[in-house]
Amino acid sequence: DAKTTQPNSMESNEEEPVHLPCNHSTISGTDYIHWYRQLPSQGPEYVIHGLTSNVNNRMASLAIAEDRKSSTLILHRATLRDAAVYYCILRGYSGGSNYKLTFGKGTLLTVNP
């Protein structure tokens, strides 16, 4: 499985934007970039995913580098509820759905009031 690299932890202030980086230099052409987050005492929660183009949804934006070797999850205005572990995951597809998500240790985001 292609590997991702994320900082162990990051800190932000409430109501400020947060940029969470992820490196995936061995990404293949069929790998989608997925982001999940895990709040304390909960299961992971889907945030966003993309292939080549930047993506926006109600939770966040995903900026993907032109060579696809890195990406950045952007939370436009952090709230205390955004404090969580954020996982960047490559999800490969080869003729069918792939439910094997390979999680790393993720980035622990702390949001200060």
Added chain:
Amino acid sequence: DAGVTQSPTHLIKTRGQQVTLRCSPKSGHDTVSWYQQALGQGPQFIFQYYEEEERQRGNFPDRFSGHQFPNYSSELNVNALLLGDSALYLCASSWGQGLGNTGELFFGEGSRLTVL
């Protein structure tokens, strides 16, 4: 609309015992996968079920087995429990096995297993 539900939420077993964990997928979902999350680590994929068959498997021994029922719910069984099996066991559901589904997985809150 209920999301993914798992039971029990917490349980304690002793080494050598067997355990069964249960999962009901989100309404409309037909595919269930199971993950193990040790303390301080990210979840690790155990296996995935679709149409009552195991379709993908991670790097887990045969002591870990599963089942999917016609109503799409699923069970995870672990035999001959070891201390190292203590973890949070997460169930995730989605739909569309084999259709190139690129969408999200919905996770339950997990079953916390402690092996003494």
